[in-house]
Amino acid sequence: xxxxxxxxxxxxxxxxxxxxxxxxxxxxxxxxxxxxxxxxxxxxxxxxxxxxxxxxxxxxxxxxxxxxxxxxxxxxxxxxxxxxxxxxxxxxxxxxxxxxxxxxxxxxxxxxxxxxxxx
Amino acid sequence: xxxxxxxxxxxxxxxxxxxxxxxxxxxxxxxxxxxxxxxxxxxxxxxxxxxxxxxxxxxxxxxxxxxxxxxxxxxxxxxxxxxxxxxxxxxxxxxxxxxxxxxxxxxxxxxxxx
Numbered sequence: 001x002x003x004x005x006x007x008x009x010x011x012x013x014x015x016x017x018x019x020x021x022x023x024x025x026x027x028x029x030x031x032x033x034x035x036x037x038x039x040x041x042x043x044x045x046x047x048x049x050x051x052x053x054x055x056x057x058x059x060x061x062x063x064x065x066x067x068x069x070x071x072x073x074x075x076x077x078x079x080x081x082x083x084x085x086x087x088x089x090x091x092x093x094x095x096x097x098x099x100x101x102x103x104x105x106x107x108x109x110x111x112x113x114x115x116x117x118x119x
Numbered sequence: 120x121x122x123x124x125x126x127x128x129x130x131x132x133x134x135x136x137x138x139x140x141x142x143x144x145x146x147x148x149x150x151x152x153x154x155x156x157x158x159x160x161x162x163x164x165x166x167x168x169x170x171x172x173x174x175x176x177x178x179x180x181x182x183x184x185x186x187x188x189x190x191x192x193x194x195x196x197x198x199x200x201x202x203x204x205x206x207x208x209x210x211x212x213x214x215x216x217x218x219x220x221x222x223x224x225x226x227x228x229x230x231x232x233x
Contacts, residue, residue, distance in 0.1 A: 043223040
């Protein structure tokens with residue numbers, strides 16, 4: 001079974017631009033979560049999507065947004081890029097995610113990430 | 120609120136020796152704990168998790184972790200280190216409020232010396 005795939009793997013943008021990153025989860029997985037990894041802040045949760053709905057959001061400004069499609073593929077968008085947005089963006093998929101409030105014990109499986117550099 | 124601490128930024132161990140990467144956690148209620156490994160320019164690879172049951176959890180690549188509730192620890196261990204185990208290791212705890220996100224530690228870089 002194929003793993004989580006993310007495209008593109010590397011991206012260079014300039015300040016003020018906007019960017020869209022894509023994530024395809026493992027087949028059959030319905031939940032997609034996004035994380036930002038930086039040397040200074042470590043791994044931080046951005047948001048989670050399940051059944052095309054954002055279920056949870058981390059502490060990031062509104063410039064960061066996302067969506068999920070009916071086939072569970074997800075995109076995240078960052079508008080008005082800042083230098084501090086340079087990071088490795090990781091997508092993770094899990095089988096169920098959160099549904100009707102129960103706490104899932106599912107494992108999250110991560111993709112290879114998209115390395116975003118903002119100049 | 121939940122949090123995870125990895126007290127060592129760097130751990131060095133000789134090849135063939137046992138290794139331990141430390142993790143302590145803080146959470147209200149029962150924790151769901153995970154270990155992931157990250158190789159250069161790669162995403163995170165799942166190693167093992169503790170949900171409930173036996174305190175000793177066995178995972179991928181010969182790794183295991185021991186859940187200790189009284190010490191709020193979940194240390195990662197391996198009996199005999201390989202050079203290929205050199206990587207960045209992350210401990211994580213699930214958000215217990217019902218959201219499906221992980222809180223990660225700051226990571227421990229393991230170097231296995233030949």
